[in-house]
Amino acid sequence: MFAVTMxxxxxxxxxxxxxxxxxxxxxxxxxxxxxFGTKTVLLIGVMGFLTGRPDFLDISLLYAxxxxxxxxxxxxxxxxxxxxxxxxxxxxxx
Amino acid sequence: xxxxxxxxxxxxxxxxxxxxxxxxxxxLIRMPDFYTRLHAAGITDTLGADLILMGLMVQAGFSxxxxxxxxxxxxxxxxxxxxxxxxxxxxxxxxxxxxxxDGAGAGTxxxxxxxxxx
Amino acid sequence: MGVDDILGLFxxxxxxxxxxxxxxxxxxxxxxxKKIVGLNIFQTSVFLLYISMGKVTGxxxxxxxxxxxxxxxxLPHVLILTAIVVxxxxxxxxxxxxxxxxxxxxxxxxxxxxxADDEKEFGDAAAAEDGRR
Amino acid sequence: MSIAAVIDISLLVFLGLTAFAILKxxxxxxxxxxxxxxxxxxxxLLVHLDAVDVAFTEAAVGAGISTVLMLATLALTSRREKAxxxxxxxxLIVVFLTGLALVYGTLDMPRFGxxxxxxxxxxxxxxxxxxQSEIGIPNIVTAVLASYRGFDTxxxxxxxxxAGIGVLLLLAGFIREPxxxxxxxxxxxxxxxxxxxxxxxxxxxxxxxxQFHGDFGPGGGFQAGLxxxxxxxxxxxxxxxxxARKAVPxxxxxxxxxxxxLLYGGVGFVxxxxxxxxxxxxxxxxxxxxxxxxxxxxxxxxxxxxxxAVMVSTFYAFAGQNxxxxxxxx
Numbered sequence: 001m002f003a004v005t006m007x008x009x010x011x012x013x014x015x016x017x018x019x020x021x022x023x024x025x026x027x028x029x030x031x032x033x034x035x036f037g038t039k040t041v042l043l044i045g046v047m048g049f050l051t052g053r054p055d056f057l058d059i060s061l062l063y064a065x066x067x068x069x070x071x072x073x074x075x076x077x078x079x080x081x082x083x084x085x086x087x088x089x090x091x092x093x094x
Numbered sequence: 095x096x097x098x099x100x101x102x103x104x105x106x107x108x109x110x111x112x113x114x115x116x117x118x119x120x121x122l123i124r125m126p127d128f129y130t131r132l133h134a135a136g137i138t139d140t141l142g143a144d145l146i147l148m149g150l151m152v153q154a155g156f157s158x159x160x161x162x163x164x165x166x167x168x169x170x171x172x173x174x175x176x177x178x179x180x181x182x183x184x185x186x187x188x189x190x191x192x193x194x195x196d197g198a199g200a201g202t203x204x205x206x207x208x209x210x211x212x
Numbered sequence: 213m214g215v216d217d218i219l220g221l222f223x224x225x226x227x228x229x230x231x232x233x234x235x236x237x238x239x240x241x242x243x244x245x246k247k248i249v250g251l252n253i254f255q256t257s258v259f260l261l262y263i264s265m266g267k268v269t270g271x272x273x274x275x276x277x278x279x280x281x282x283x284x285x286x287l288p289h290v291l292i293l294t295a296i297v298v299x300x301x302x303x304x305x306x307x308x309x310x311x312x313x314x315x316x317x318x319x320x321x322x323x324x325x326x327x328a329d330d331e332k333e334f335g336d337a338a339a340a341e342d343g344r345r
Numbered sequence: 346m347s348i349a350a351v352i353d354i355s356l357l358v359f360l361g362l363t364a365f366a367i368l369k370x371x372x373x374x375x376x377x378x379x380x381x382x383x384x385x386x387x388x389x390l391l392v393h394l395d396a397v398d399v400a401f402t403e404a405a406v407g408a409g410i411s412t413v414l415m416l417a418t419l420a421l422t423s424r425r426e427k428a429x430x431x432x433x434x435x436x437l438i439v440v441f442l443t444g445l446a447l448v449y450g451t452l453d454m455p456r457f458g459x460x461x462x463x464x465x466x467x468x469x470x471x472x473x474x475x476x477q478s479e480i481g482i483p484n485i486v487t488a489v490l491a492s493y494r495g496f497d498t499x500x501x502x503x504x505x506x507x508a509g510i511g512v513l514l515l516l517a518g519f520i521r522e523p524x525x526x527x528x529x530x531x532x533x534x535x536x537x538x539x540x541x542x543x544x545x546x547x548x549x550x551x552x553x554x555x556q557f558h559g560d561f562g563p564g565g566g567f568q569a570g571l572x573x574x575x576x577x578x579x580x581x582x583x584x585x586x587x588x589a590r591k592a593v594p595x596x597x598x599x600x601x602x603x604x605x606x607l608l609y610g611g612v613g614f615v616x617x618x619x620x621x622x623x624x625x626x627x628x629x630x631x632x633x634x635x636x637x638x639x640x641x642x643x644x645x646x647x648x649x650x651x652x653x654a655v656m657v658s659t660f661y662a663f664a665g666q667n668x669x670x671x672x673x674x675x
Contacts, residue, residue, distance in 0.1 A: 001105045003348050005146060008112030010355055012119035012138065013386075017359070019122050019131070020382060021366045026374055027128050027185040033378040034177050035122065035135040037408075038170065039115065040385040042146050044392050044400075045166065049150060050348070053272055056397045057162040058555070058563055059388065062404050062572065064169040065548050069409030069579050070381055071177035072537065073416050075184045076582055081675065083417045084664035085586045169547070176540040183534070219350060220456030225448060226357040232444040233364040240436040243426035245373055245418060249380050252411075253364050256387050259403075260360075263396045268465060269458030273395045274473065275562065276483040282460070284395035285469045286485040290494060293486065294501035296402045297567045297652060300411055301508035304659045307418040308515040311666065314422040321427050 002050040009043045030074050037067040100152055107149030114142035127193035132182055139174035143167070223264040230257035242322040244310045248303060255299050262288040349393070356390040371426040377415040381407060397563040398486040401555075405571035410656055413578055417663035423674035481634035482560040482641070490565065491641040495624040498644075499609055502651055506606045509655030513599070516662040534583075541583045548576040556649050557642070566645035570652025577657050586664050598658045605651025612643045 016039065019032040041060045048054040076083055114137050121134025147167045154160045230253060237250025266285035274286035310320055317325050363383045367376050384407025391400035455462035472489055480488040490498055552572035559565030581589035612624070619628035626640020627633040 001101075001108055005108045005112045005149075006348075006352065008116050010352075010359075012115045013359065015119035015123045017362065017366075017382065020375070020378060021370070022123075023372075023375065025128055025185070025190060026372075027181055027188075027190060028131060029375050029378045030181050031128070031132060031135055031178075032122060033382055034174075034181070035118070035138050036382050037385060038139045038143055038174060039119075040389055041166065041170065042115070042143055043389050045147070045150055045163070047352070047389065047392055049153060051272070051393075053277075054150075054154060054159045056273065056392065056563055057159060057166065059392060059397065059401050059404050060166050061162055061169070061551065062401065062555075063385075063408055064166045064173065065544065065551060066405075066408035066572070066575050068173040068177045068180075069575055069582070070412040071180055072541070072579065072582050073409075073413045074378075075180045075534075075537075077416045077420055078184055078188065081670055082420050082664070082667075083413065083582065084666065169544075172540055172543065176536060179536050180534065217456070220458070221451050221454065222354060223357065223457045224451040224454060226361060228444055228447045228451070229361050230364050231447070232440045233361070233368055235443070236436055236440045237368050239440065240429060240431075240433050241368075241426065242429055242431075243373070243423075245415070245422065246376065246426050249367060249376055249415075252380060253367065253383065256360075256383065259399070260387065260390065260394075263391060263394045263399060264457060265462070265464050266396070266469075267394045267458050268460050271395055271458075271460075273397045273563075274485040275397070276477055276485065283473050283485070285465055286472055286489055287469050288464075289396045289399050289486045290489045290497075292396070292399050293402050293490065293565075293567060294498060296399065296406055297571065298501055298504050298508070300406045300414075300571075301505045301655060301659075303411065304414055304663075305508045305511045305515070307414055308512045308659075308662070310418055311421045311663070312515050315668070320422045323430055 002046050005046050006043065006050065009039050009046065013039050013043070026078070030071060034067070034071055037063060037070075041067070100155075104149040104152035107145050107152060111142050111145030111147075111149060114138065114145065118142055128185060128190060129182070129192045132178060136175075136178055139170070139178065143170050143174070224261065227257045227261045227264065230254075230260070244313065244320040244322065245307075247322075248306045248310070251306070252299070252303060255295075259292045259295065262292050352393055353390075356386060356393060359386050360390065371428070373419055373424055373426055374416075376426075377412060377419065380415070381412045384408075384411065398484070398565070398568075401563045401568050402571070405568045405575070409575045409578065410571060410660075413582075413660065414663060417660070420670055421663070421666050421668060423670070425674070479633070480637045480641070482638070484560055484562065484565075486563075487559050487565050487641065487645070491644045492624075492626060492637055495613070495644065498648070499613070499624070502606055502609055502648055505655055506602060506651055509602050509651075509658060512659045512662055516666065538583055541579055545576050545580055548579070549573060552576065556645065559645060560638075560641065566648030566650075567652055569645075570649040570654075571656060573649065573653040574656030574660070577653075578660050581660065581664065586661070590661070593657065595658065595661050598654050598661065601650055601654035602658060605647045605649070605654060608647035608650065609644050612640055612647070616640075 013036060016032045016036045020029050020036070023029060041063045045057055045060045048056050073083060118134050118138030121137065122131050125131045125134050144167055147163050151160050151163045154163065234250045234254030234257060237253065238247050241247060241250065266288035268282055268284050271282045271284040274283040274289065313325065314320050317328050319325060360383065363379055363386060367379045367383065370376055370379065384403060388400045388403040388407060391403055472485055472493060476482070476485045476488045480492055482488055552569045555564035555572060556566060556569035577589060577593060616625045616628050617623055621628050627636045629639045630636035
């Protein structure tokens with residue numbers, strides 16, 4: 001059964017990768033990268049059970065915690081065009 | 095007997111979770127515009143993920159593994175909707191319009207396709 | 213060469229494919245950020261080569277369980293673990309260089325940097341042609 | 346074919362596809378997103394190849410820090426790659442021939458997973474057999490990293506230290522005080538601010554867990570340092586660099602960069618004083634195992650300190666640049 005779940009996750013990852021490649025808007029890309037992250041969390045979790053040593057879930061936990069840093073950075077990047085405290089020439093976000 | 099029951103329950107969870115994950119991914123690739131894709135990705139990130147984690151929890155029984163799975167579930171439960179919200183918010187403020195009815199007005203100006211689509 | 217050989221070498225072949233994609237990105241693309249991403253791909257392929265070599269069939273992660281078990285080789289893991297962090301630190305250094313190049317040349321395309329250098333050395337482009345003749 | 350082989354092959358093919366997509370795409374933002382996916386898949390593959398510690402490190406790097414650094418660079422340079430002007434034929438031929446030569450070289454290699462391969466019969470069996478009695482911790486990788494091969498790791502930490510200094514030297518001259526600039530702190534993103542505030546605590550707690558649980562499970566100083574740095578970076582992203590600098594001043598971070606390496610080197614020096622070899626921790630405690638425990642704990646802490654401080658100061662250096670990207674580069 002773990003193998004079936006694994007196959008489903010891999011198939012879903014292929015599809016998400018396809019969307020990431022196709023775009024067309026950059027928001028589609030962020031979205032698919034983000035959902036790819038969730039699938040990897042699950043994949044690593046299931047993989048632990050499949051190999052019989054499920055005590056290595058720390059990696060999944062790490063992704064679950066940190067995966068949205070990337071999303072926040074992207075959001076800030078597109079709204080303010082910088083990751084620091086800089087200010088736009090026109091004074092406000094687009 | 096109990097082993098059989100736990101296996102059956104966890105397999106039911108895993109199967110339905112896998113199904114939702116695949117459906118969500120299909121939606122991600124097949125839906126016509128960004129906002130509908132957002133909706134499809136949401137299925138994977140919340141219910142699909144939680145069902146799979148629940149299936150694993152039933153397998154693990156009462157142990158540290160279950161606690162870790164619970165934590166993963168809890169963090170995903172908070173971070174996934176937050177990032178989805180953030181992306182949707184960013185897209186809307188950047189001027190990407192939802193596609194309405196007969197295919198007109200899919201995405202406009204500033205947030206339009208990103209140069210080379212390939 | 214049987215199926216076992218192909219399966220037994222597939223990891224290495226795929227590592228080589230990745231390595232070559234990374235190398236090709238570095239050599240053929242003019243954009244400096246893209247070059248650094250190419251270097252990262254190359255780097256990851258080297259990591260995978262080491263880790264693949266350390267894997268033992270039927271083995272498990274080298275964290276002792278108290279039961280008799282076959283463990284994969286921990287030595288490549290140690291080498292690569294540190295290499296990843298060193299890798300991200302040196303990537304940061306490379307990216308910092310890219311930022312400074314952008315400051316100095318106002319471009320991060322290799323060709324344009326080269327052209328700007330030529331211009332500085334030989335005057336404008338036409339004079340450069342004369343100078344070479 | 347076993348399930349393991351199928352997973353192995355599909356993940357490798359995945360990596361190949363992602364790398365190819367990175368090569369093809371010219372929108373650099375998409376390249377950054379793809380390289381984060383590349384890192385995710387390689388972490389999954391590393392778990393599959395039993396290298397949980399390595400996968401953990403890859404995850405800690407790929408989940409946030411490398412994406413953030415790449416994006417920061419894009420924000421300071423350009424978002425678009427220009428079309429290649431030169432002929433691509435020569436590089437393609439060179440790469441193809443090199444690849445063929447390498448594939449030819451693999452034909453003599455021991456097959457994947459062979460327990461009799463030369464790499465499996467030297468050195469490593471000794472580590473696996475002796476770790477429990479000599480070091481007394483279950484995680485062999487940590488034992489080798491911090492004790493058996495402590496010299497190597499000291500070298501690596503020094504490289505990280507040097508790279509951090511390099512970044513600071515390259516970028517520090519360009520950090521301008523944000524006087525007169527309006528500090529942008531994502532005021533209108535209430536949801537983000539609340540969730541971030543909620544998560545920073547658990548992230549730091551998790552970093553501490555990884556730091557001090559590294560003897561027993563996957564983890565250690567390198568991973569913990571990266572996770573700790575991620576917590577500060579997320580704070581700086583959402584609440585503004587200025588506020589982050591108030592919480593952790595740049596000077597303090599730069600000081601910590603050196604402190605970590607000094608701690609590592611200092612532990613080695615202490616064992617000198619007891620008349621033993623450099624970095625021989627056995628003398629630090631009442632018996633060998635206790636000494637090794639203490640030594641590994643201190644050394645890993647030094648590593649974590651340096652890694653976290655280097656990453657935070659690198660982020661400060663990148664995010665502190667105030668040169669708005671021009672419209673043609675956007």
